[in-house]
Amino acid sequence: MTLKKVISGTNLEQAKSHNRRVVIEAIRTNGALSRAAIARLTALSSQTISNIVEELETARLLRPEATLKGARGQPAVPYSINPDGGYSIGLQLDHQLAVGVVTDLSGAMRARIERNVDQPTPTEAMPLLAAISSDLIATSRLERQRLLGIGMAMPGPFGVEGMTSVGPTALPGWQDFPVAEELEQLTGIAVTVENDATAAAIGERLYGVARKLGSFVYLFIGTGLGAGLFLDGHLYKGSRHNAGEIGHVIVRPGGLPCDCGKRGCLERYVSLRAAYDRLGLADPDHASPELLEQLLANGDSRFEAWLAEAIEPLRQAIDILEMALDPETVVLGGFMPLPVIEALASRLEPLHLSVSSTSARTTPRVMVGAAGKDTSVLGAAALPIFSETNPQFDVLQKPVG
C-alpha cells in the first residue's frame, strides 16, 4: 500500500523561518515599525523580535530609519525594508513581446529590456530569455549573491489538451514544455513560472493596491482573460496550476464560437483579441494595445461599440468571481491600456447583486491595478521575493523525504 503524502510536522527551525517572514510582512504592509511595535503586532516577545530584527539587519534586509522623538519614553528606532537587500529578475513572454526587468526589494524597477517576438516557440524563446537575463545582470551590475531568483509570467492555461495551444489567445507549442527547468538550466538561477494573472496579483499584493488585503482576485485582461487568486493570505494556484483560467467560462450560451470548441466564452467578449476582432482589423495577430488607446481617445465609434458590448460580460465575470470566492475586492488590469481599463471600470455600475453587495464594505468592489502596462513583468519579478518573504503554510512544513 502506498501511503498518501500528508501534511508534515514542524520544528523550531521552521518556526523561526516563519517568524522572520512575519516580521518582514508586518513592515511591508505597515511601513517602518519599531521593534516594540512589531512585537505587539505579531504577538511575539520583544526579545524575540529584537533577535530577528538584528539578524535581518545584518542580512541587509532591514535598515534603521531616523530615531523617533516627541513621544514619552525611550525613542523608538523604526526599521524599514532595505531596497538594496535583494534583487529579482522578472520576465514576461507573450505573442509579440518579451520583456525583462530587474527590481529591488521595494519593487522599484532598476533595469528594463524589451525584445520583439512573433508567436515564439520554445526553441526560439528560451535562448532569448536567457540572454535577456544575463544582459539585465550585466547592465544593472547587481551583486549576484543578492539575486533572489527569476520570476516568469506567461499566458495560461498550462497543459490542457485542446485549450493550451489552440486559438489566437494561446501561445502555440508550449503545451508541455518544462519552462522553469529549462530556464534554470540555461541561467543557473532558480526560476518560478506563473501565468500572467497570478504574477500580476502578486505584484499588486506586494507593492500595489492589494497591499493590505487578505483575499482578492486580479482580473487580467490580456490577449485572453484570466484571474489570479489570492485567498486568505495565500496564492491559490489550483490542483493543476490552472486556477483562475476563466477566459473559457461560458457567459453567452450559444454565443460567439471559440477556438476551444465551446460557444460564448468570456474571452470572446472581454480581451484584447475580442476588441481586435470586433474592430475587424486586417491583421489582428499583430495589432497592439496602443491602437486601442488611440481609438478610445479619438472616440472611435466601432471601439465604443466594443466597449458597450464588453461591459455586460465583464460584469458577469466579476459576478462569477464574487459569488464563487467572496473576495475583498476585484482588481482590474492586464495588457489592456490603463485608459481603456478605466473606461471599462467607469461603466461597470450598476454591478450585479452579489455576496459582495453589502454596505459594510471597507474596500470598493472593483479597483484598478496600480502597476500599469508592466504589471505582469513587475509581478513576475515579485514572485521570487514573495516566495522568500511571505508567511505561508508551507514554510512551517518540514521538507519530507
Add this chain to the structure above:
Amino acid sequence: MTLKKVISGTNLEQAKSHNRRVVIEAIRTNGALSRAAIARLTALSSQTISNIVEELETARLLRPEATLKGARGQPAVPYSINPDGGYSIGLQLDHQLAVGVVTDLSGAMRARIERNVDQPTPTEAMPLLAAISSDLIATSRLERQRLLGIGMAMPGPFGVEGMTSVGPTALPGWQDFPVAEELEQLTGIAVTVENDATAAAIGERLYGVARKLGSFVYLFIGTGLGAGLFLDGHLYKGSRHNAGEIGHVIVRPGGLPCDCGKRGCLERYVSLRAAYDRLGLADPDHASPELLEQLLANGDSRFEAWLAEAIEPLRQAIDILEMALDPETVVLGGFMPLPVIEALASRLEPLHLSVSSTSARTTPRVMVGAAGKDTSVLGAAALPIFSETNPQFDVLQKPVG
C-alpha cells in the same frame, strides 16, 4: 495611525499543537499506522512521534490495534482513531426540517432527532435547536467533557441585503441574526455555523469520498444551490463568509427571473425549488425531496423534462467551478435525493472542455457524495471535529492581543 492586523508569529507551543494535528490527520487519511510509519510520513523523528502518540493515547484520541507480525524486525503496533475519543453534535436547519445528530470521532451517527418546522424564524428556531441539543446529550448519555462542540448547518448566503432573506430558497428573518452566539448562550457549548454546502464538504473530507483530496468543491443541491470550497487543505470561506454561493450566478442571460432581481440565475434551473417550480406543484413551499425520487422512479415525463433542462446549467456550474478553482474533483450532493443526483451525474457527459479535461487525472471530474440525505447534518457534526484536529495555518499563529 492604526496598524493593520498582521499574520502573527509562532512558538513551540503552537508548533506542538500543529504536530499533534498532523499525526491525527495522517492516521485519518491512511488508516491505522505504526509510530514508525507516522514518523516517515510526517518527517518528524520517531521519538517525537512516540511522545505525541503516547499523549494522544492517554487522551483517548488514539487506540492501539493488534500488533502486526510477519515482517522483519520488531513488530509494529498500529494506532487508529478511537471513535469514543470524542463526540460532536450536528444541527441542521432548513425550511421544513430541523435535524440534530450525535457522531463519534469516526463520524458514525450515534443518535438522531428530527422535528418539522415551517419557514422558521430565529425566535421559533433557537429554543427548538437548544432542546434538540440537550435531548441528544440526554438520550445518547455521552460524557459531557468529551463533547467537542456543536456544528450547525443552514442555507447561505449570510448577511447580503436583497439576497439573504429574499425568495423561496432563503430562510426569512435570519439576515443578521447572530446564530452562533445565541446558541452558545442557550447551550453553554461552543458553536460553529456554516452554510450547508461547506458543512457537507467537511463531512466528505473527513469521512467521505474526498478523504484524501487537497482541493475539491462540493456542489450542494438543496432548496437553492451552493458550493463548499476546500482548497489546498484548507476550508475557504471568503472574506465575508459567503464564498461558493454560486446559486445566483447568471447562466442564462435574460433567462428565468429570480427573486434576487437578476435573470437566469443558476438556482432557477438546478435546485429542489427549480424542480418543484418546473413541475407546477400547487404548494411548492411544502413539497418534499421524496416526491422527486418517486417521480424519477415512475419515469414521470414532466420530471424528465426538468432533468433534461437542468443538465446544461449544471454543466455550466461545473465548468465555472473547474475553470475558476481547478479542483481535483467536484463532488455532487445535497438534499436532492441520491437517485436523482445519480441520474443527473449519469447524464452530464460530455462535460465541457475545461482545465480539468486533462488525461493525467487520478480522480474523476465529478463524484457523487457518500453521505446521502444527511450529508449536511453529518457535515455539521464534522465541523467541531475538523476544527479541533485539522492541521491548518491558523493553528501556528499565536493568539494576538
Add this chain to the structure above:
DNA sequence: CTTTAGAAAATCAAGTTGATTTAATTGTTT
C-alpha cells in the same frame, strides 16, 4: 529653571519547551 517621576524601548540573563540525536533494547525473520 531644575529636579524628579513616569513611560516606553531595548537589552540581558536565566528558564522553559519541545524536537533531535545517540545509544540501547526488544522481538522477528532469514
Add this chain to the structure above:
DNA sequence: AAACAATTAAATCAACTTGATTTTCTAAAG
C-alpha cells in the same frame, strides 16, 4: 547467529519566554 525494524531512554540543542535592568525621553512638580 546475523540482520533488521520498531520502540524507548537519556542527553543535547535551538528558539521562544520571562522578568529584571538599563537607557532615554517627556511632563509635571517644586
